[in-house]
Structures are given as C-alpha cells and as structure tokens.
Amino acid sequence: MSEPAGVARRTAEPLARGAYDPAASGAVLAWQRAGGQGVIAGSGGQTALPGTHPALGGGRIAWREGSAIVVADAATLARLERHEAPGADVLAVSDSLLAWRARDAAGTDRIWVVLPGAPARLLIEQPAPDELGRPALVGGRLLTHVAGPAGSRLIGVDIATGAQEVLRTEPGAQLSNPASDGSLLLYVHATGRAQELRLGPVAPLDPAADAVLLVHPSSGRRDREHEHGRKRHRHQGRRPKLPPRAKAGVVDTLWTTALAPAAAYVTRLRAREGVPRTADILRVPFAR
Numbered sequence: 001m002s003e004p005a006g007v008a009r010r011t012a013e014p015l016a017r018g019a020y021d022p023a024a025s026g027a028v029l030a031w032q033r034a035g036g037q038g039v040i041a042g043s044g045g046q047t048a049l050p051g052t053h054p055a056l057g058g059g060r061i062a063w064r065e066g067s068a069i070v071v072a073d074a075a076t077l078a079r080l081e082r083h084e085a086p087g088a089d090v091l092a093v094s095d096s097l098l099a100w101r102a103r104d105a106a107g108t109d110r111i112w113v114v115l116p117g118a119p120a121r122l123l124i125e126q127p128a129p130d131e132l133g134r135p136a137l138v139g140g141r142l143l144t145h146v147a148g149p150a151g152s153r154l155i156g157v158d159i160a161t162g163a164q165e166v167l168r169t170e171p172g173a174q175l176s177n178p179a180s181d182g183s184l185l186l187y188v189h190a191t192g193r194a195q196e197l198r199l200g201p202v203a204p205l206d207p208a209a210d211a212v213l214l215v216h217p218s219s220g221r222r223d224r225e226h227e228h229g230r231k232r233h234r235h236q237g238r239r240p241k242l243p244p245r246a247k248a249g250v251v252d253t254l255w256t257t258a259l260a261p262a263a264a265y266v267t268r269l270r271a272r273e274g275v276p277r278t279a280d281i282l283r284v285p286f287a288r
Helices: none
Strands: 013-017 019-025 028-033 038-042 045-048 053-056 058-066 068-074 081-084 088-093 097-101 109-114 121-126 135-137 141-148 151-158 164-169 172-180 185-191 194-201 211-219 252-260 263-272 275-285
Touching: 019 263, 019 275, 038 053, 038 088, 038 172, 045 252, 058 088, 068 088, 068 097, 081 135, 088 135, 088 172, 109 141, 121 141, 135 172, 141 172, 151 172, 164 172, 164 185, 185 252, 194 263, 211 252, 211 275
Parallel strands: 019 053, 019 252, 053 088, 172 252
Antiparallel strands: 013 275, 019 028, 028 038, 038 045, 053 058, 058 068, 068 081, 088 097, 097 109, 109 121, 135 141, 141 151, 151 164, 172 185, 185 194, 194 211, 252 263, 263 275
C-alpha cells in the first residue's frame, strides 16, 4: 500500500510530559497536568491555573473549578464569568462562547453551550454506546467527533440552529478529536495499520485529500506483512513503504489535539506492560 497523498512525515517533539488535552490560541498554550492542575504557557513561561481542564480561544481561557466553569482573560487571568456545570469534563471557549461536554450515569454524552447573556443550552446529545468527543469552537460552529461501534465522523454543529454537517467520515477508519484555528482542521485518523495526524480545510472533504503531518504506529501491533525468511513482493520494481510498526509491549494512542500558527499538538497515551499508563503532549511543527 502506498502512502496517502500529501504525506510529509515530521518529527514529533515532546512538549510536556505527564500532560494531556492541549489547547492553543495563537502563541499561548494550555494543558492539563496528569497529577492535577491546569497550566497556561506563553512568552512569560508557565503558570499553574487555579483549576483543571483548561481551554483557550481568542483572548479568553476557561477552566473547571469544582462543579463550575470559570472564564477569564487569558493575558491577566482576571475572572470574567462563572457557570455551574455539573459533570463537565472537557471544555471549549472563544471570545463570545463557552461549551462543555458532560456524561451521565447511563453513558449519554451532552454538549452544552453558553451564548453572551444567556443561560446554558443543550446543543447536542449522544446516547451510549456512541460518544461525543472534546468540543472545539470555530466562529458560530462547534466541532466534535461522534464515535461508536458503527464507525465515526467529524461534525460541525451550527450553534444558532443545531444543524449538523459531516466534515469527515471514512469506512474502516476512526476519525477523532478535531481542533481548528478557524481556517484549518486538525484531527486524528486511525486504522489498523497506522495513526495519523491530518490537516485540511474546515469544510466537508474526503480525508484522503488532507495533508498528513505525523504517522505513528497503530495502537494494535501489525505483523511484518511477509512470512519469516521471505521478503515482501515488489510492485513496479519497488517495495511500497509500510507504516511504522509498534514496539513489542508498547501501545500508543494519539488522542486530543490543538492547532497553533506553526505547530500541531497531540496527546499521546502510552501503555506498557507492567507500567502505569502515561500521557504526554507532542508538538509537530509545520509550514503553512
């Protein structure tokens, strides 16, 4: 199998160890430490936040504080709003909007939105066994994934009307964790052969048309695709390049993403035999 169109394998650089759920707004970043607090990082260095699960958008930052969500100025951390949000786990924020996902005891996922001067409103819900992903806000739309036994898709939801639009879907592939800077869409594309960080426009498109920023071994360890003592067959005089093969005893999963002007960020979950699972954030630089 040849590589998808637009493949340009890049080297992923560790950004933060023991961290997950990156968020970005311009040159400002935020993430969740595996041990507790959220962190915001900019030109002045890193600052621990008085809460967890931070989100960035425009000039605002949001974090979870107990059963509430606090929205603050991203530059000064001056508090602007506070909203009760029982069960909220992952958040999204912009200059005018706030969104969060909450899951009830039956496994139903719900994403709520807050518009200026209005109470929280249910935007979308998905009963188990399907799930909704981490939300992202782009203009007047909310982006997320819907995944379950029947497959997955990336969707955009009009916040004013609730109308849904499928942005990406592909039989046999798991598409998840969209992030956007307003013009580009970043997401994880996973199959039994490889996990890829892909980038394309925020519009309905065939995933094969997107650029591939990073190719990572599948979360399942594929075989060598040839019998012991033999070599793979050549095609038109050459052997097609195969996706990377995971190390024995290591299971990596690419998860939540964030997009900045010159880099993409992704959480890598790692499970190893006899060792507690870890989470790290990787940085993948790219040129527009």
